[in-house]
Amino acid sequence: MSAAKAEVRRPAPRPLPARRLLMQGLVGPAFRNPEEAVSWFGAVQAQDYFGALWALGMRTRRATEALIENAETRRAIVRTWPLRGTLHFVAADDVRWITKLLAPRVIARNQARWKREFGLDASLAAKARDVLARALEGGKRLERAELYAALEARKIHAGQSRGLHILLWLAMQGHLCLAGRSGKQQTFALLDEWVPDSRKLEGEAALAELARRYFTSHGPATLKDFVWWSGLTVKDALVAIEAAKQALRYEILDDIGHWSGATRALASRTITSPVVRLLPAYDEFAVGYQDRSALMPAGRRMNPMALLGPSVLVDGVVAGHWKRRVVRDSVRVDVKLLRKLSPAEAVALDEAQERYQEFLRPSA
Numbered sequence: 001m002s003a004a005k006a007e008v009r010r011p012a013p014r015p016l017p018a019r020r021l022l023m024q025g026l027v028g029p030a031f032r033n034p035e036e037a038v039s040w041f042g043a044v045q046a047q048d049y050f051g052a053l054w055a056l057g058m059r060t061r062r063a064t065e066a067l068i069e070n071a072e073t074r075r076a077i078v079r080t081w082p083l084r085g086t087l088h089f090v091a092a093d094d095v096r097w098i099t100k101l102l103a104p105r106v107i108a109r110n111q112a113r114w115k116r117e118f119g120l121d122a123s124l125a126a127k128a129r130d131v132l133a134r135a136l137e138g139g140k141r142l143e144r145a146e147l148y149a150a151l152e153a154r155k156i157h158a159g160q161s162r163g164l165h166i167l168l169w170l171a172m173q174g175h176l177c178l179a180g181r182s183g184k185q186q187t188f189a190l191l192d193e194w195v196p197d198s199r200k201l202e203g204e205a206a207l208a209e210l211a212r213r214y215f216t217s218h219g220p221a222t223l224k225d226f227v228w229w230s231g232l233t234v235k236d237a238l239v240a241i242e243a244a245k246q247a248l249r250y251e252i253l254d255d256i257g258h259w260s261g262a263t264r265a266l267a268s269r270t271i272t273s274p275v276v277r278l279l280p281a282y283d284e285f286a287v288g289y290q291d292r293s294a295l296m297p298a299g300r301r302m303n304p305m306a307l308l309g310p311s312v313l314v315d316g317v318v319a320g321h322w323k324r325r326v327v328r329d330s331v332r333v334d335v336k337l338l339r340k341l342s343p344a345e346a347v348a349l350d351e352a353q354e355r356y357q358e359f360l361r362p363s364a
Contacts, residue, residue, distance in 0.1 A: 015253075016220060016253060016254075016294045016316075017294050017295070017315060017316025017317055018271050018315065018316055019219075019220060019260070020218070020219075020220070020285065020294070020316060021271060021275060021285075021315075021316045022271060023216065023217060023218065023219055023260065023261070024059075024217060024218065024284060024285050025037060025040065025058075025059035025217075026058060026059065026275070026277055026285065026313075027271050027275055028271075030059060030060055030061040030063075031059050031060050031061065032060075032061060033060060033061075033071065033076070034056045034060050034063070034067070034068050034071035034076065034077055034089075035071055035076040035077050035091050035092070036060075037056050037059045037060050038056065038077045038089050038090060038091045039091040039093070039094065040213070040216075040217050041213065041217045041218075041284055042090075042094065042098065042210060042213035042214060042217065043082055043083060043088040043089065043090050043094075043098060044056065044088055044089045044090075044284055045086060045087070045088050045282045045283075045284060045287050045288075046079050046087045046088050046089045046282075047086055047087040047282060048280065048281045048282050049079075049186070050065075050280075050324070051280030051281045051282060051283070051310070052079075052089060052280070052282070053065050053068045053069065054278075054280045054356065054359060055280050055283045055284065056068050056071075056089070057359045058277060058355075058359075063359060064358075064359055064360075064361060064362075065359055065360055066362065069180065069181070072089075072178075072179075072180045073180045075092055075194060075195055076091070076092055077089045077090065077091055077092060078090050078091075078092050078095045078177050078178070078191075078194070078195060079177065079178040080095065080099065080171050080176075080177040080178060080191075081099075081103065081106075081168055081171045081172050082095065082098045082099040082102055082103055082172075083098065083102040083103065083106070083229075083230060083231050084102075084106065084229075084231050085106040085110065085168065085172070087178075092195045092198055093198050093199045094198065094199060095177070095191070095195055095198055096174060096191075096195075096198045096199070096200065097198070097199055097200060097201040097202070097206050097209075098206075098210070099171075099172065099174050100174065100202070100206075101201075101202075101206045101207070101210065102210075102230060102231055102232070103171075103172035103173070103174075104172070105231055105232075106172060106231060107169060107172055107173070114165055114169070118160075118161070118162045118165055119162075120162065120165055120166065120169070124156065124166075125166065125169045125170065125173075127154075127156065128151055128156055128166045128170065129170050129173070129175050131150055131151055131154045131156065132147055132150060132151070132170065132175075132176065133175070133190060134150075135147065135150040136176075136188065136189060136190045136193070137190065137193070138193075139189070139193050140189070141179045141180070141182065141187035141188065141189050142187060142188055142189075143182060143185045143186070143187055143188075144163070144164075144167070144185070144186065144188065145185075147163070147167065147188060148163040151163060151166065167188065171191075174191055175190065175191060175192075176188050176189070176190065176191060177189060177191045177194055177195070179194050204239065204243050205243075207232075207236060207239055207240035207243055207244075208240060208243035208244040209244070210230060210232075210240055211226065211237075211240035211241050211243070211244040211248070212244040212247045212248070212261065214226055214229060214230065214288075215241075215244075215248050215259045215260055215261055216247070216248075216260070216261025217261070217284070218284065218288045218289070219248075219249075219258065219259055219260025219261055220251065220253055220258035220259065220260045221258060221259060221260070221288075221289060222256060222257065222258055222259070222290070222291065223237060223238070223241070223257070223259075224290045224291065225288070225289045225290045225291060226240075226241070226259075227290070228289070228290030229288050229289070229290075241259065247261065247262060248260065248261060248262055249261070249262040271315075273315050273344075274314055274315055274342070274344050274345045274348045275313075275314070275315050275316070275348070276312065276313065276314050276319075276345060276348035276349045276351070276352045277312075277313045277352055278310070278311075278312060278313075278322055278333065278352050278353065278356050279310065279311040279312075279313045280310055281308060281309050281310050282308055285313070285316075286307050286308050286311070287308055292304045292307045294316070294317075295307050295311075295313075295316070295317060295318050296317070296318065297317055297318060297319065297338065297339070298317075300338070302318070309321060310322050310323060310324070312335060312337065312349065312352075314341070314345055314348075318338070319337060319338055319339060319341065319345075320335055320336055320337035320338050320339075321335075321336050321338075322334060322335045322336070331357075331360050333353050333356060333357075335349070335353075
C-alpha cells in the first residue's frame with residue numbers, strides 16, 4: 001500500500017468538524033434525491049443559485065446540476081425566502097409551515113426600514129399582491145422584469161430595488177415563490193398554484209420540528225447557533241428545544257453545551273482522513289452556525305465572513321479557497337490554498353475537482 005493510501009485510513013483529527021461532516025451528509029451515505037437532502041436540513045441557503053445546486057449535489061447520489069434543477073422544476077423543492085430574509089431551498093411539503101413560522105418575524109423587523117427607504121408598507125404590499133396575483137394566475141411563470149412591468153402599469157413604482165423588496169415581502173407572506181429558470185432568468189409563480197398543498201404545523205409543534213431538523217442535520221450545535229440560523233428569539237428557541245428534547249442529545253464540548261440529533265446511526269461513525277470537499281459559498285456547513293471557529297485552521301485567525309465564500313475543506317477545516325470560472329463553454333476551478341497539502345490530501349483534492357466537473361456534465 002502506498003503512503004498516500006495509508007494516510008487515507010487515519011481518523012480525522014478534530015471531532016467537532018468530523019461529526020458535522022457526517023451529520024451534514026458530506027461524508028457517508030448520500031441522500032437518494034435532492035428533496036430528501038433538503039428535507040433533512042429543513043432549509044438550505046440558496047442566495048447563490050449555482051452554489052446551492054452544488055451544495056445539494058455534493059450530498060445526493062449520482063447528482064448532476066440538471067438533476068438538482070429538475071427537482072425544482074418538478075416542484076419537489078421550492079426556492080423562496082422562509083427565514084432570515086434570505087433565499088433558501090425548502091422541501092415542497094415544508095414550505096408553508098416553515099415560512100409561516102419564521103418569515104413574519106423578518107417582516108416585523110424590517111417594516112420600519114422598508115417604509116423609510118422604499119415607501120413600502122402593508123397597504124402597498126396588499127395592492128401589489130392583487131396586481132401580481134392577476135398577472136400570475138392560471139399557472140403562469142413570469143420573470144422579475146415582467147412582474148415589475150405589471151406593477152408599473154398599475155402605478156406601483158418598482159425601480160431602485162423597491163420591486164425586489166415587494167417580491168420579498170409577498171414571498172414571506174406565502175403568496176409568491178420562485179419557480180425555476182426560463183433560459184437564464186429565474187421565474188416566479190403563485191405559491192398556491194405552484195405547490196397547491198403542503199404540510200401544516202403551528203405553534204409548539206412547528207418549533208419542535210424546526211429544532212429537531214436543525215440539530216439533527218447541523219449538530220453538534222449550540223443554542224446560539226440555532227438562534228442565528230432560525231431567526232428565533234432565545235425564548236422561542238428554548239421552547240423549541242424543550243419540545244424536541246426527546247429527539248435530541250445534549251453534551252459539553254470545549255466547555256460549551258451542544259445539541260445534536262439522537263436518531264441517526266451516522267453519529268457514532270468515525271470518518272477517515274483526508275476528506276476534501278469543494279464547499280460552495282453559503283453552504284450550510286459554514287453559514288448554519290453563529291460560531292464558525294471550528295472551520296478555522298488551528299493557530300490561524302480568519303475573518304468569519306471570509307469563511308462563507310467557496311472553500312477548500314480538508315477534514316472539515318478550511319484549507320483554501322476556490323473559484324468557479326466560466327471559460328467559453330466550460331467551467332474551470334481555480335484553487336488558492338492556505339497551506340501545502342500532503343500527498344494524500346492533494347489526491348483527494350483532485351478527486352473533489354473531478355467530482356465537481358462530473359456534476360456539471362450534461363446528462364446523457
